[in-house]
Amino acid sequence: MNGFLFVNAALASWNLGLRRADATLSALTDEQFHRQIAPGKNRVLYLVGHLTAVHDSMIPLLGLGDRLHPELDEPFIKQPDRAVDDIPTPGKLRQHWIEVNAALNTGLLTLAPAEWLQRHNAMTDEDYAKDPTRNKLAVLLSRTNHLSYHNGQIILAK
Amino acid sequence: MNGFLFVNAALASWNLGLRRADATLSALTDEQFHRQIAPGKNRVLYLVGHLTAVHDSMIPLLGLGDRLHPELDEPFIKQPDRAVDDIPTPGKLRQHWIEVNAALNTGLLTLAPAEWLQRHNAMTDEDYAKDPTRNKLAVLLSRTNHLSYHNGQIILAK
Numbered sequence: 001m002n003g004f005l006f007v008n009a010a011l012a013s014w015n016l017g018l019r020r021a022d023a024t025l026s027a028l029t030d031e032q033f034h035r036q037i038a039p040g041k042n043r044v045l046y047l048v049g050h051l052t053a054v055h056d057s058m059i060p061l062l063g064l065g066d067r068l069h070p071e072l073d074e075p076f077i078k079q080p081d082r083a084v085d086d087i088p089t090p091g092k093l094r095q096h097w098i099e100v101n102a103a104l105n106t107g108l109l110t111l112a113p114a115e116w117l118q119r120h121n122a123m124t125d126e127d128y129a130k131d132p133t134r135n136k137l138a139v140l141l142s143r144t145n146h147l148s149y150h151n152g153q154i155i156l157a158k
Numbered sequence: 159m160n161g162f163l164f165v166n167a168a169l170a171s172w173n174l175g176l177r178r179a180d181a182t183l184s185a186l187t188d189e190q191f192h193r194q195i196a197p198g199k200n201r202v203l204y205l206v207g208h209l210t211a212v213h214d215s216m217i218p219l220l221g222l223g224d225r226l227h228p229e230l231d232e233p234f235i236k237q238p239d240r241a242v243d244d245i246p247t248p249g250k251l252r253q254h255w256i257e258v259n260a261a262l263n264t265g266l267l268t269l270a271p272a273e274w275l276q277r278h279n280a281m282t283d284e285d286y287a288k289d290p291t292r293n294k295l296a297v298l299l300s301r302t303n304h305l306s307y308h309n310g311q312i313i314l315a316k
Contacts, residue, residue: 002275003161003164005275005290005291005293005295006161006164006165006274006275006295007164008291009291009293009295009296009299010168010299012291012296012299013296013299013300013303016303017303037196037314038195038196038197038314039196039197041314116164117160117163117164132163133163133166133167133170135163135167137163137164137167138167138170138171141167141168141170141171141299141302142171142174144299144303145171145174145175145302145303145306146306148303148304148306148307148310149306149307149309149310150310151307151310152306152307152308152309152310152311153310153311153314156195156196156199156311156314
């Protein structure tokens with residue numbers, strides 16, 4: 001069994017999701033960032049901040065270091081869209097998005113196949129002993145699907 | 159390196175996507191199946207037919223047998239929404255969706271970890287020798303993300 005091939009498949013899937021998001025965001029103007037993906041639903045701006053906050057929080061969750069922008073959690077995870085007035089501009093969000101994914105991806109490449117099967121940092125050793133499927137790989141797959149879910153929404157603003 | 163843990167993580171992620179789709183579709187009435195996910199975009203009906211056709215085609219692609227509903231390709235993959243008038247009713251689409259995923263999932267459970275790293279049936283041995291990451295696992299991860307992408311859209315019709 002070649003663990004590298006499994007990990008490569010998961011990382012390829014993650015990176016494809018990031019490239020698709022990058023392509024969509026590059027095709028949207030800063031003005032379009034203020035569009036709702038459907039009437040009454042989240043704005044693109046909110047979803048970009050939300051994805052950036054979630055990816056940023058993967059850095060400590062996977063044991064790769066400290067996160068870069070914990071201040072994004074309040075407006076983009078804890079609160080729904082339009083609840084917080086003082087949020088970063090589209091230009092600033094684009095910068096955070098690139099910076100966070102670059103830092104995260106640098107960390108992901110340092111993990112050896114066996115490390116992907118280790119528990120993630122939000123669970124105890126006891127929890128992990130009960131359910132070894134709750135490992136770092138499961139976090140990556142979950143966040144890849146989360147990214148795809150919102151990619152399917154952001155594209156609607158084009 | 160435990161291949162089962164890698165495969166289990168991928169299958170858990172796939173099954174979670176299916177359960178989320180099932181929950182959303184159960185919460186939508188047949189009338190809501192005719193709603194567009196956003197103005198001028200695909201109807202729920204189309205996305206359900208599309209996902210069913212794509213999952214159905216995974217059966218032969220992964221070497222698990224013959225597909226059940228090849229007739230879905232024309233209206234739901236080859237053609238865009240509203241191009242074909244004679245499509246199955248919401249009730250019939252719900253049946254196909256359940257039936258196709260059940261057949262596919264029965265097949266998925268027969269694959270051993272090493273088989274997940276074998277080439278899928280749409281590529282030649284020569285292609286696979288050049289790029290061993292194009293294996294059955296990559297198909298599953300790709301289709302899981304495809305499902306998440308459209309899950310993020312179908313939920314907008316609620």
